[in-house]
Amino acid sequence: MAKGGFVTSIARQSEDFPGWYNDVVRKAELADYSPVRGCMIIRPYGYAIWESMRDELDRHIKRTGHQNVYFPLFVPRSLLEKEAEHVEGFDPQVAWVTHAGGEELAEWLAIRPTSETLIAEVVKDWIQSYRDLPLLMNLWNNVVRWELRTRLFLRTSEFLWQEAHTFHASEQEAADEVATGLECYRATSEDWLAIPVIKGRKTENEKFPGAVYTHTVEAMMRDRKALQAGTSHMLGTNFAKVAGIDFLDRDNARKPPYGTSWGFSTRMVGATVMAHGDDSGLVLPPNVAPIQLVIVPIFRTEDDRSAVEQAIAGLEPALKKARRELPDGRVEEIRFHVDRREETPGFKFNDWELRGVPFRLEIGPRDVAAGQGVLVKRVDRSKESLPLDSLAGDLAGRLDAYQDELFQRAVGFREANTHRVDSLDELKALMEGEGGFVLAPWCGRTECEVAIAEETGATIRAIPFDAEDEKGVCIVDGRPSERRVVFARAY
């Protein structure tokens, strides 16, 4: 290990982004590989980050009227295969249970890749009248999709997620629900993870198999690639009709209900790493950081040690009482930790920087004498000496400012790497160079979308909701375009 410097044990982000990502995930102890190919073990520090975003999203989901439920892991083959487009989309990724109890099963069981078909089948008995609607359910579970190529958090054969499933009496109400789900994701990404997202609609080519349309939130990572942060699907009456669900409406007519589904997964832990991290490792937004302040005692002699410990002991009661009010009005304790390990201060500095802890307080003999401490901000390593007795009082404000700073920094990064182009050559040049988001006119035809993907590696991430009407010509075939769409290489 090199001595006398900052974190050196991870690949440089600018030189080898995938290597950097892997190093950070492994060395910050977020996750490990498992004995089963493509599966991952989420370690305590990584799981704490997941729990934080999970809990935040869960609050949004409950606040908007949904209830948590559980449905089983197994889906009978016949059910999974009921919706034609859905089967076609998922078939290559499904893992099957073919044997149980020492015998081959008469009907294979799919390990759920998602639960639409199973839920539609079950709820047909629950939905008899318009009075049973809307039915607003959410599941926190694991699903399995046998991916050909996996990456920790971003794409694993098994992953944890939330899948909401709702049924409505009218198409309009279902459309509103699709928007509600997407807004839960925007809020969790932007206000909790400090990751700015673009809300938009997926193209026909990119939508969820079996959906009428799919809405998405797309984020930019620090390698300028896009990552889909969450999707919300209008299922129309597709799944309801195949399952044979109908209800008696106010007009005394039997109708199939309109469905929606929406999901958000552990890949967002990876997004948090890739949206904020730097060459020294993780940079965590205070809202999700398992530890928001780490205190590193520094001493030489036993006398120094006890003096420093005394200063820390004097500080701890105030820190334990310190509270931070979050945007939704909830009040949280401030999460701090005193690192009393038998390691050198330099080791601890690097260790906590790798783990992305927002603030570090160094307290040594010099500080004790002056009644102060040195507060170091992870994101820019700026240092500030401040009186120890004032820290607990203004820590909440500092965390708020830090959270905001990360979000603004990410917005600035995205803006700086978003380009408007009007030709395929320009798009290609950008994708071969530094990458980024590209706003370009597109005629709406799948042929052109596919041609661009083949030529440049970029796909249409979203047709943004806030795109203004702008007459133009498609960069592939020159047909008329109504507005610009977002192209990018994606995870």
Added chain:
RNA sequence: CGGGGCGUAGCGCAGCCUGGUAGCGCACUUGAAUGGGGUUCAAGAGGUCCCGCGUUCGAAUCGCGGCGCCCCGACCA
């Protein structure tokens, strides 16, 4: 499924070409010193060299077969 790489101590690797019975760094244990950006010295513990078969007096090393993992692409949250 195509292309590449790899499998040797907990982790990262060297040794293999040119066969002689296993080594380095980190981590770990003990002791002492050190401590404001990954401390130093000393001592110590730790191994079915991925598996199988073959060649050989002798295989981590050579041959054949298998298994597994990682990276790049196609599929995808």
